[in-house]
Structures are given as structure tokens and as C-alpha cells.
């Protein structure tokens with residue numbers, strides 16, 4: 001793990017419209033190193049999705065900036081993949097699994113042979129090597145989310161952003177998908193920022209966990225997850241250190257819900 005890949009500097013986001021303004025994010029500053037797996041937790045409405053959209057270049061911050069490998073993000077940057085919670089809306093229903101996974105590779109203008117190679121590797125990696133020709137609506141929710149993950153990794157992103165990707169699947173599927181994400185991360189070394197509202201999931205997956213306060217949002221805590229790199233659903237989750245970390249994060253989230261940051265400094269001469 002070397003060097004900073006993502007640098008989020010003083011990002012503030014105020015939504016304006018219909019005569020009211022909502023300050024979703026007050027001031028977020030943190031970095032993610034190349035190859036790191038960082039989870040982000042925070043109370044509902046803390047601005048987690050807003051943060052990811054700013055990082056993905058889908059929303060412009062009101063102030064501050066997002067820098068990816070030394071370049072300021074001013075629109076969706078090349079080499080970034082996003083997996084959303086709503087798998088049902090993120091895959092094109094009229095395209096087969098193969099068509100969905102290949103689409104960004106075609107946009108990248110990769111030659112056919114390389115596309116086919118990446119397609120096979122990615123579908124095998126998520127355990128869906130035999131469903132190329134199926135349509136998303138013929139698959140279960142967990143399988144559709146695997147296709148979305150396959151599409152993201154086939155693209156060979158510099159950074160993978162995941163926004164509560166497992167919130168809508170059942171508990172057993174969720175555990176399987178968590179293990180899939182960890183093994184893909186360990187195998188491919190792709191830098192990952194994983195947003196979740198689930199503290200246990202954050203501790204299980206992450207090397208670090210950022211705790212956001214309620215809106216207007218700040219980073220309240222940055223916790224190193226000093227669990228062994230080899231994790232499994234039973235022994236890791238029942239270890240004493242896991243319980244300590246989750247207890248600490250739980251207390252921080254409780255604090256986050258009622259935390260009121262100081263008002264931002266007014267610009268000189270402003271009201």
C-alpha cells in the first residue's frame with residue numbers, strides 16, 4: 001500500500017432549490033491510500049450518498065475539492081466504478097449479463113478479445129461463470145448485485161465506490177457478498193470506499209472506518225480496524241477485538257446523531 005489515491009479536501013455540499021437550502025455536508029476531509037479498503041458509516045441522512053456522488057464527479061461540491069491521483073475531479077473521472085444499492089435499476093434489463101458487463105469495456109474501446117477475457121474473469125470471480133446469456137430479471141437479487149460487482153471489476157477501476165450495496169439482499173446473501181468483496185479486494189488490490197449504515201459490516205470489511213456526524217456533516221472519527229487480514233464470518237465476528245471495535249463505533253454513531261458542529265466561519269465582510 002503506497003501513496004494517497006483519493007484526497008477529499010474540505011468538501012461542503014449545500015443543496016439549493018425550491019426556496020430552501022439543505023447543508024448536507026459541512027466539511028469533509030480525509031485521504032484513502034492506494035490499495036486501501038475504507039468503510040464510511042454515519043446516521044441516516046448524514047450525507048453518505050452525497051459524499052460518494054461528489055467523489056464520483058456526479059455532483060459538484062459547493063466548496064472544497066476531490067482529488068484523484070493528483071487530479072481534481074470535475075466530472076466522472078476515468079477509472080472509477082460505482083456499485084449502488086439499487087441493483088434493480090443499475091443493470092439494463094434489455095441487455096444480457098454479458099451485454100451489461102461488456103458495455104463499459106466497449107466505451108473504454110478495448111479490443112474484443114480483451115473484453116471477452118475480462119468478462120470471463122469477472123463473472124468467474126463472482127461465481128456467475130455460467131449465466132452470460134441470462135437477463136437481469138431472470139436472476140435473484142443477490143445474483144444481480146454480483147453482476148453489478150462483476151461489471152465494476154471487469155472495468156479494472158483505479159477506485160471502486162460502493163454505496164450500501166448489500167442493503168437490499170437477505171442476510172445470508174449479504175454475508176456471502178461481503179466475503180466476495182473482501183476476497184476480490186485481496187486478490188485484485190483495488191482501492192475501495194464502501195458506504196454502509198451497518199457497523200458490523202464496516203468492521204468486518206474495512207481496514208479503516210470513517211464515522212460521519214449527522215448533517216451538517218463532519219468526520220467524527222477515523223478508526224483503524226486492527227483485525228487480522230484473514231477474516232471469516234464466524235470467528236472474526238465472535239472475536240473479542242471485533243466486539244470492542246463495534247462497541248466503540250456504536251458509541252460514536254450515538255454521539256454522531258446529536259453532534260452539532262460549530263458554525264462555519266463567515267467570510268470577511270459577509271453577513
Ligand SMILES: Nc1ncnc2c1ncn2[C@@H]1O[C@H](COP(=O)(O)OP(=O)(O)OP(=O)(O)O)[C@@H](O)[C@H]1O
Nearest residue numbers: 015022024043044045046047048049050051197215
Ligand atoms: N437532490 C437533493 N436535493 C435536496 N436535498 C437533498 C438531495 N439529496 C439529498 N438531500 C438531502 O441531503 C441530506 C443527506 O442526504 P444523503 O442521501 O446524502 O444521506 P445518506 O447519509 O446517504 O442517507 P441514508 O443513510 O438515509 O441513505 C438529507 O437531508 C437529504 O434530504
